Amino acid sequence: MHERDYDLLISGGGLAGCSLACALAGSGARIALLEKTPFRQAQAPGYDERSIALAYGSSRIFDSMGVWQDISRHAAAIQDIHISDRGHFGAARLAASDGGHEALGYVVEISSLGYILAQRVQQLDNVDLFMPAQLLDFSSDDSGVHIVLEHEAERRELDASLLVAADGAQSTIREKLNIPVREWHYGQTAVIANVTTSAAHQGIAYERFTDSGPLALLPMTDSAEATAGCRRALVWTIHDAEVDEVMAWSDQRFLEHLQERFGFRAGRFTHVGQRQSFPLRLMMARRATDQRVALIGNAAHTLHPVAGQGFNLGIRDVAVLAELIADALVAGADSGSNELLEQYARQRRGDHRNMIAFTDTVARVFSNPLPPVILARELGLLALDRLPGMKGFLTRRTMGLAGRLPRLSRGLSI
Ligand SMILES: Cc1cc2nc3c(=O)[nH]c(=O)nc-3n(C[C@H](O)[C@H](O)[C@H](O)COP(=O)(O)OP(=O)(O)OC[C@H]3O[C@@H](n4cnc5c(N)ncnc54)[C@H](O)[C@@H]3O)c2cc1C
Incomplete structure (x- = not known):
């Protein structure tokens, strides 16, 4: 078997792709990161930038990656969430103090978060950044994945063990593999x-x-x-x-x-x-993997922003995949093997399904004008406000602390 150029090639340097490269900083993984649009410069806080709500669990992942200190300077803590239904009686409140947490989550401008991650990626010795570059084609077999890209108007070819599709909702990798999606x-x-x-x-x-x-x-x-x-x-x-x-x-x-x-x-x-x-829209890829390919972030799922969970789900893809790759490298194993990809798909399936079902239900139930549905949701909100078990369950889910947590979510190093 010939030496491959890289352990993994990440296509897409958005929030998910850059996070994965940062998560694998100390792992010794040889990484190529391809991004078609040059990273933006730092922006001063202003009025024209989109923000993102990061769940508390996502902040812990960034903390384990060593970037939370920088991000936290640009983040506003969410201490309470007030949920209400206009024109109806139902209301509920979730509070960080109920669970003894410092915050339920944080709000940060995407430009600041993206800038901090991009800066970190550019400092990493184990990452080669190809930008502006575009993935043109790829093929895989038992021995590896072969990638054709265009970098600064030149065509290049690279070999890697694993190709990670972090190329967003319109993922060309997902489309080339004909991975079907559920979408509405x-x-x-x-x-x-x-x-x-x-x-x-x-x-x-x-x-x-x-x-x-x-x-x-x-x-x-x-x-x-x-x-x-x-x-x-x-x-x-x-x-x-x-x-x-x-x-x-x-x-x-x-x-x-x-x-x-x-x-x-x-x-x-x-x-x-x-x-x-x-x-x-809601989109979920029917499969999160293919031979030597893993989908992460919006390439695997795009959610309604009602509960602010899209990237929070994506960063958990990153935490799980990074852990599996790091473990494979320590064991001297193949970081793109079928076994690794099966584990990744299995470990992410439940979280993907639960979060999509949760987000979709909330989006539909709270837009439905039928009186029985309105009554049911008002009672649901009242129950949520009064039943500690139900509140605790929803709070853990909103905070990204439900289910089996990967090492990075538990404050451990990769
Ligand atoms: C209105 C709204 C509000 C939201 N609010 C929240 C929130 O509060 N909390 C939350 O967690 N999430 C939220 N989200 C979701 C969140 O914004 C996304 O989940 C996240 O930005 C997706 O990141 P990504 O890296 O997966 O994809 P993208 O950001 O789409 O990045 C993909 C990258 O791949 C690059 N690329 C694409 N094709 C190629 C190619 N062929 N070669 C090389 N590079 C390529 C692109 O240039 C891009 O940089 C919200 C979304 C919306 C629309």
């Missing part, structure tokens, strides 16, 4: 913006269900631009048919409608940054 569109679009409210956020994240879909308001860190008031991240889900109109509203009109939908629990909405819209 919700007929809803998320309108994202950063807003200012007159009241301080006090670490509270609001999840408010309205008849068009959920509306989330998340705490954010301060910004030099936020002179009077408090910066928060808004994810406002609306019907597809309303998108053009909502995106065309003046800022003033947008803030008035938002105030009317959300009420005054966060004070007065006084400022809104640039709005972006994302059509919502």
